[in-house]
Amino acid sequence: MADNPRAKVAVLVSGTGTNMAALLYASRLPGAAYEIVLVASNDPEAGALALARAESIPTFALSHRGMTRADHDAAMDAAIRYAGATHVALAGYMRILGDEMARKWEGWMLNIHPSLLPLYPGLDTHSRAIAAGDTHGGASVHLVIPELDAGEVLGQVRVAIGADDTPDTLARRVKIAEHQLYPRVLSEYVSRGYDADYLLERVAALALALPGTERTTSHGSPAFKLAGKSGKFFAHFSDRHHGVPHIAVLAKTSGQEELAQLCERDPATFYKPAYYGASGWVGIVLNRADVDWSQVEYWLERSWRSVAPKRLAATQPGREPEAY
Template sequence: MAEKAKIAILISGRGSNMAALIYAAKSHDCPYEIVLVACNDCDASGLKLAEAEAITTFAHSHKSMSREDYDDVMHDAITRSGAEYVVLAGYMRILSDGFVRKWANHMLNIHPSLLPKYKGLDTYQRAIDAGDKVAGCSVHLVTAELDDGPVLAQTEVAILPDDNAERLARRILIAEHQLYPATLAKYVSREADPDWILEQVRERALALAETHERESFGSPGWRAGSEKTGKYFAYFTQKLHGEASVGLLVKTSGLDEQAALVDADPELYYIPKFFGKSGWIAVRLNIGRTDWDHVSDWLYKSWRMVAPKRLTKMIDIADQF
């Protein structure tokens, strides 16, 4: 089994969603482990539960501290724990922009409404007052704007005719306890999902000038130039020509560079079947923790080798200014 993703949970109180995540993590096939529970209230009952479950805790009051200074303290505790993701579970602090940037795409939150409806507080009563038939909860990525990040998953909860905010809140909390662990597990496992990997490659390849996608031997490939005369600069490999790895095939300058890459990092690079004799290299994309900037660099480098000269000349001229 692949190495488990390391999670830090931030709480402010009892931490019922924290408990759901902790117990889900005890399953042998759960793709994450909880390495830290941190809190801005030293007396929060959730800390006692985390300690009882043998999880490292950190507590520090936010009183008399600026938002930025306090977030620096929390960031330091999280990084020292080795956490790769931050999960907010009833954390009642508004985060500084700097903290959010540091954990961009690696911080999740759960909110008790079907976003984008009812951001902020009093979500249960607002849904009832609006005459909604359903309420629910949403797991989303955290961005600088409150409750505005991309939604990863939602669960609808029916609003009953005699509901009040308290009764509705109790049922939505049950839904939260189901949704949060499942969504977190899927999110931290996404870099091993071939469909997700393909979408990341596709987005980056098609962002290059005059690029289009065309299937080759049953796998997606990308060409630079016109539909009629374009040349391939990248292929997505998932069992392409019998290859076992999920990866990206790109062009190198030749067999010497190809061999040097494999020698330098044989876990990341390998010589692909069929294409290897022409100097192509395969970059593994399903080993986890993919450096997507590195992938973008490879796509651009390979694209330049086959792109129409008028395009590369224009880029070279622009780079001089």
């Protein structure tokens, strides 16, 4: 993890910032996957801001009072982007984000919620769990989407509910659990773009969604081809092979001229792979912060079309060639 660039995280808060503090101090441990570049709040008096300033973390504060939700979201978004953040962690941010803000950061914004989602979205989670007779409460870290507390759950921790628990006593233990959970899940999430297993499975999902394809191996590495013994290969997965630092998917181009143009135009994304490059295959680098997965999908489909029979290719709607 230490060999990969650290993700830049903005933390949004409204209160004392205990989860923000847990994230901050975890970010200062050896090998941390992220650094906090901003703590921002909708409450200029939030205690979390004082803690952030004491720890020399840049802060931004803007009260939402008298502002529309869209205008306040836009101001927060501008501050996050100015700080250079690539990810956002909501840590007790008590302002519901508008749909536009949630969509802008979809896949890049996380939240922690004090229940075992999908149980008890919203408020009063502990009293609702106790009233329901649940044996456990807990906390969940999830991706933020426009629907409240409905994004993909990335991690959870269970906390036993005792016979004498009140919402307050349960909340105190769940808060301790949150402080353990959030830094770990955030670290795993921001670093998975540099994990070969995760990247392979994401490539596989796109490749196998194409008609008549199968996953196999070629020279000991994962590859994708048309199904059947005589099926031709249309993609190879390369995990730092032949001394290059890239984790990449290899796809067919039209030939050496296009391959050279791609590598010259965008060397951070494209490279000429050993052996395969001689046949016009291009490497598309995956272990980088700004992967455009629509671009990867385009190249996989285009490469597949170059080997698929016309009857099979006709079953798959084509993409606009000028897109990439």
